[in-house]
Amino acid sequence: MQSTVRSFPFFLLGVAPIFVFGARIKDLTDVRGFRSNQLFGYGIVTGLNGQGDSRIEYTELGILNALESLGIRADKADKSRNIAAVMITAEIGPFGKAGTKMDLTVSSIGNADSLQGGILLQTPLKGADGLVYAVAQGPVSIGGLSAGNGGGNIQVNHPTVGIVTNGALIEREIFTDALSKDSIDLLLRAPNNLTAVKMAKAINGFYPGSSLAIDGGVVNVKVPLEFLG
Incomplete structure (x- = not known):
């Protein structure tokens, strides 16, 4: 189960054909906890x-x-x-x-x-x-x-x-618990309320009821059931 939960952010950003204003989500956001x-x-x-x-x-x-x-x-x-x-x-x-x-x-x-x-x-x-x-x-x-x-x-x-x-x-790896939760936060690189709402809507079109625009800078996405089983 844990391995499928961990794979969801990569699927959402790199595989799922979800676009906002013609751009892929991975080009507009960073995942909270995924940082250099x-x-x-x-x-x-x-x-x-x-x-x-x-x-x-x-x-x-x-x-x-x-x-x-x-x-x-x-x-x-x-x-x-x-x-x-x-x-x-x-x-x-x-x-x-x-x-x-x-x-x-x-x-x-x-x-x-x-x-x-x-x-x-x-x-x-x-x-x-x-x-x-x-x-x-x-x-x-x-x-x-x-x-x-x-x-x-x-x-x-x-x-x-x-x-x-x-x-x-x-010699030492950076610890992050972002991949152990049942939801992820997408952080917009250029915060904008309209973009956040459009992004949540686009994700919900792919995974109904999974996404919510918290504000202009954050879109929360619940891990779909298919990644929890």
Whole structure:
């Protein structure tokens, strides 16, 4: 029974031929409880070949701590500008599963000239609740186009912001009880009373008596009996 209840939102949004003003419900709404969550972390990018931070205390502290975690004790950080302190951000989707990977963004918080070609050292990524949801690591790419000399100084990319493709390994899943209830709330991305009423009417045409427009921003839909058996 539980598995059929859980499948209803996906059927309603992705399979059922229900349209409102010519648009599918999935293009107009989000399901309450189905949301991405922002993750963040502070880390170190290495291997920058003279393009990293210069004499910044928190960068030096970061690399000293990283070395110490590897069992290497050092009194001073290297001054070669091969490292940079970065802020790491990522979004874990509502159905992100432990063991799967996602992309992340790194941005310099010091005075590094470029993050291109650097390697992000292993960094925990936390949610707003302070819990670790993923671990980040991997090669940084700033993408885009860069040219100099004969081509002039053309900079299409942003050298101090980069991405690590599939660089975050999910360790903890986001809990939601939205799929365990006997009804779901559809949240309109552009709240409008007429749209909400039309949507409820369209759903009722497919599943009679199942839907009600609570207000211009929310349409409640009861799980039909065929998904409860």
